[in-house]
Amino acid sequence: MSSLQVRLSASNPDSHWGSKAPVSFDSQSATIHLSGSDKDQIRSIRKAARLLDSIGIESVQLTDDWSLEQQWAFAGSFTTAKKQNHIQWVSDANQDKLSQMYQAMLFTRNLVNRTPEDIYPQSLANEVSQWLSTLAPQAVTVKTLVGEELQQAGWTGIYNVGRGSSRPPVLLELDYNPSGDANAPVAAALVGKGITFDSGGYSIKASEGMLTMKCDMGGAATVSGALGLAIMQGLNKRVKLFLCCAENLISGHAYKLGDILTYKNGMTVEIVNTDAEGRLVLADGLLAAGETGAGLIIDAATLTGAAVMALGGEYHALFGLDHQTQQKMQTYAEQEMEPVWPLPLENWHQEMCPSPYADTANSRPMKGGGAGGASNAAGFLSRFVPNQGQGWVHMDLAAAFNNTATNTMPAGATAQGIRTIARALLEAE
Missing domain, CATH: 3.40.630.10 (Zn peptidases)
Incomplete structure (x- = not known):
């Protein structure tokens, strides 16, 4: 199963996506657009994860510079009763801790x-x-x-x-x-x-x-x-x-x-x-x-x-x-x-x-x-x-x-x- 690459950006989406769009897409990836406080950003990531699930995205690979909390927020909202273990973590020092947390979740x-x-x-x-x-x-x-x-x-x-x-x-x-x-x-x-x-x-x-x-x-x-x-x-x-x-x-x-x-x-x-x-x-x-x-x-x-x-x-x-x-x-x-x-x-x-x-x-x-x-x-x-x-x-x-x-x-x-x-x-x- 191929995975959609998902990255984070502090920039606004292009205007044709709408000024309030939490996610924009190109042919190979999705970008979640963040702004505001850390809590606001976590909530935006959760909303984006629900959006990706709702349009039928089955598997994702998180790329670039995601913090542990950002990855965890995405995982909690993208994972459903029917779809689990469909997330590839960022390859960094947080991988083992995230895997433990995910197993317990x-x-x-x-x-x-x-x-x-x-x-x-x-x-x-x-x-x-x-x-x-x-x-x-x-x-x-x-x-x-x-x-x-x-x-x-x-x-x-x-x-x-x-x-x-x-x-x-x-x-x-x-x-x-x-x-x-x-x-x-x-x-x-x-x-x-x-x-x-x-x-x-x-x-x-x-x-x-x-x-x-x-x-x-x-x-x-x-x-x-x-x-x-x-x-x-x-x-x-x-x-x-x-x-x-x-x-x-x-x-x-x-x-x-x-x-x-x-x-x-x-x-x-x-x-x-x-x-x-x-x-x-x-x-x-x-x-x-x-x-x-x-x-x-x-x-x-x-x-x-x-x-x-x-x-x-x-x-x-x-x-x-x-x-x-x-x-x-x-x-x-x-x-x-x-x-x-x-x-x-x-x-x-x-x-x-x-x-x-x-x-x-x-x-x-x-x-x-x-x-x-x-x-x-x-x-x-x-x-x-x-x-x-x-x-x-x-x-x-x-x-x-x-x-x-x-x-x-x-x-x-x-x-x-x-x-x-x-x-x-x-x-x-």
């Missing part, structure tokens, strides 16, 4: 984009375990609890959310320990929401809202992709990964409105919305992460529509009671050019989902959880983290998935966030 995106028939709780846990074990075969050990084992072990959130499905829920605990020392401290713990399909349960979603719910395991895919990327980039610290995997379906054995769950820390939770299930499974994951003694805990989840309403589809929302750790994550995101934005979280957000029957409800009994839904969800999670939230950051992945292509990104998973989280792991103390 493809793993993350392809996992999210797969059908819910293919990716169910056990297959999600298996695929993540196999990929990470391939990257570091001597450093990875895996433990899983499945189905009734979860109930017996006290992981009530994952068990109850997943018990309505014939395919049992799973808690995956993956230990990346490059030193091999069983007593080595855990530098960081990652927690991912792995709802492989979300019908909403008895608080059932409308059909159009349910269509994209194969992406509700985007948090699990993101933290897994991030750990894989960090391993490829030389991670030498011990990290534990917890994936909270379940299908939220309706059956005679499904959990119901009005149920009360009792967590391992003694917290009781009234179920007022079975579609607010992500926080229920993450609560178990956060408790497990806290047991490791890790100084840094990061959870990631496609958790609330409220975050999407607040930030749109290009920023992830960032929450933390520990504002210093939250600021570090925001700095890493800026350095890795993955947009995030902080939303409010204070201790009093724990009180925003009251229950007359339990310590808290899992939401508020109104559409979308009512005003401040993303912060209230983060407040719920903060009940399950150690040390009053010191060292903990919650990422609500508003930019994880696009049902249809935009002018900057293809349809499907984005893998946005893997670089930020990988950077945090490499920088962890």
Whole structure:
């Protein structure tokens, strides 16, 4: 397959292409025309990549003087669910790093984009375990609890959310320990929401809202992709990964409105919305992460529509009671050019989902959880983290998935966030 050569230029296109044309062509190549700030240029590259894909360009060779960030922006926007590994990088010192990043991006995106028939709780846990074990075969050990084992072990959130499905829920605990020392401290713990399909349960979603719910395991895919990327980039610290995997379906054995769950820390939770299930499974994951003694805990989840309403589809929302750790994550995101934005979280957000029957409800009994839904969800999670939230950051992945292509990104998973989280792991103390 011949490849179209694509180059960059700071000049304006010839007038016959139009004064605002992002791309011009000759018989052998395409030229992307850049102007403005670095961020403006990155956005222009993304738009140009989408344009090239839309006119049927199958394969490209990036030529001349592209920076790493420029190549990465093009790759993220040109690569689709159906067209992958069709980019030749510039032959320079960035090639190996770009190849690692691209591998992690493809793993993350392809996992999210797969059908819910293919990716169910056990297959999600298996695929993540196999990929990470391939990257570091001597450093990875895996433990899983499945189905009734979860109930017996006290992981009530994952068990109850997943018990309505014939395919049992799973808690995956993956230990990346490059030193091999069983007593080595855990530098960081990652927690991912792995709802492989979300019908909403008895608080059932409308059909159009349910269509994209194969992406509700985007948090699990993101933290897994991030750990894989960090391993490829030389991670030498011990990290534990917890994936909270379940299908939220309706059956005679499904959990119901009005149920009360009792967590391992003694917290009781009234179920007022079975579609607010992500926080229920993450609560178990956060408790497990806290047991490791890790100084840094990061959870990631496609958790609330409220975050999407607040930030749109290009920023992830960032929450933390520990504002210093939250600021570090925001700095890493800026350095890795993955947009995030902080939303409010204070201790009093724990009180925003009251229950007359339990310590808290899992939401508020109104559409979308009512005003401040993303912060209230983060407040719920903060009940399950150690040390009053010191060292903990919650990422609500508003930019994880696009049902249809935009002018900057293809349809499907984005893998946005893997670089930020990988950077945090490499920088962890």
